[in-house]
Amino acid sequence: MGKPLIETKNLTKRYGASIVAVDGVNLTIRRGEVYGFLGPNGAGKTTTLRMLLGLIRATSGSASVLGHPPGHPESLARVGSLIESPAFYPYLSGRDNLRVVARYAGVPKKRIEEVLGIVDLTSRARDKFSTYSLGMKQRLGVAAALLKDPELLILDEPTNGLDPAGMSDMRELIKNLGRGERTVLLSSHLLGEVEQICDRVGVISGGAVISEGTVGELRGRGSVLVKANPLDRAREHAEKLLGPERVEESDGMLRLDADAAAVAGINRELVNASIEVSEIRLAERTLEEVFLEMTKQGG
């Protein structure tokens, strides 16, 4: 298990007396993992990320990023970030925008061409930022985040506004970036995205983290759906095999609380009992179902 790169303890952000944007968030993000920060719009994801980068200050609680307080130059030198929409100078070309960022970061010029290549923007690097499509702007934002070859990459909704092809490319890019030692903190409200990319997920709702774990853990144990005839006899055999508490009937099918390893045994048992099995399949809960359940409970 990697060393924690980000640790927050009861991190809280209030605006005035009544608005609690982030409410006692505790996070531990370890080296080398791709961590998904999942929550609906307005849940407090961006506010948390802004606090981690030192753009805004916590009202209470504490945070450490790469062993330093948020916004410390030592940690910023090793963090690449893209917060909300990419912000660049419209009158400068993509390449010149990266030159500006590279100068702030103290990064050698040759790195600019490397990151332009990584995000596939070399051919448009001479064009003004104001002429870029949304997808190109996002890619330039990722390029700027990569300039420092950072240990930690913080990406806030990086696929926002992209078309399906752009989203797919961006996800592939993030997956590749997350391979090896680099740590990625990805915030998103898109479950499929988090599911595809992330090793671990923290679910935030109403400013508070309501659950944390791997995608598998969050989904919980799956179930097996069986369509059989006669159904009542199939139920008897399934209950004998798994116990009555793990068998239920819904929509003319049996839903068995079991995992993939049990499917073959269940099928054999039913067929040996001369029960006609017309369909047997795994029914995993989608992250969406889990997320909706959690945020409903949290809200």
Add this chain to the structure above:
Amino acid sequence: MLSSFSAEILKLYKRPANWTILAVALILSLVFNYLVPYAGYLGADNERMAEGILAGMMPENLVPNSIGGFPLFAGALALTFGAISVGSEYGWGTLKTSLTQKPGRMALFAGQILALAVAVATIVLVIFAFGALTSYAVASSQSEAMDWLPVMDLLRGISGGWLILMTWCLFGAMLAFLFRGMALPIGLGVVWILGVENLIVNVAAALLDFADDLQKFLPGVNAGSLVAALGGRAGETPGVNTAVDGTQATLVLAAYAVAFVVAAGMALQSREVS
């Protein structure tokens, strides 16, 4: 700080609006100090008047010609320059991009102020250089003697001009940091330079004793007095006056410049960037 300075210089150099401001400042300076007087010289009714106009365009008058407009029109342009340089960072959201790179807030701020100082110095030098070329051309065309200024006088003129424009530029930058934008600082700043100070000097000071004392500490009045102390024609050129002496004018402007930097730095350091 040097990395921030280098980034800021690149942004200033590449921004078309900054070149427009430089061009406008230069054109206004040349038109009102050389082109209009030259046309007046050509159409002058009598020889004495013509000689007076021609003498005003000669190289020895380079300093008052170059900085005569600094208290008002060039000051307003410098204020606009400071306000757009800082204010657009808020409008485009690029401040968050800069702040999430390596330098801390104060290093970034120091680089920004240093870059503005260099840019303002460039504006002043360009105005002086074109003024010198134009006065040389006028003197040559009229076969007049070329009496160039002593170097120290020239340096004093350039430094004084830089202090005036830098103070206005920092005023604009400070307003942009305080209001986190560009439009309001430009509006308020230009109204102050062209309107409020005029009202205090020409209306309030005549009626109220404290306003009469107050005017001696206004940035525009002190800028005008510094120009007069460097050879500017008080009463002839708008904004140029002899309300205070050159030393006080220099000290008051320097104090304003420092105060603007401190207020701007505090605003950047203490505020959140959303």
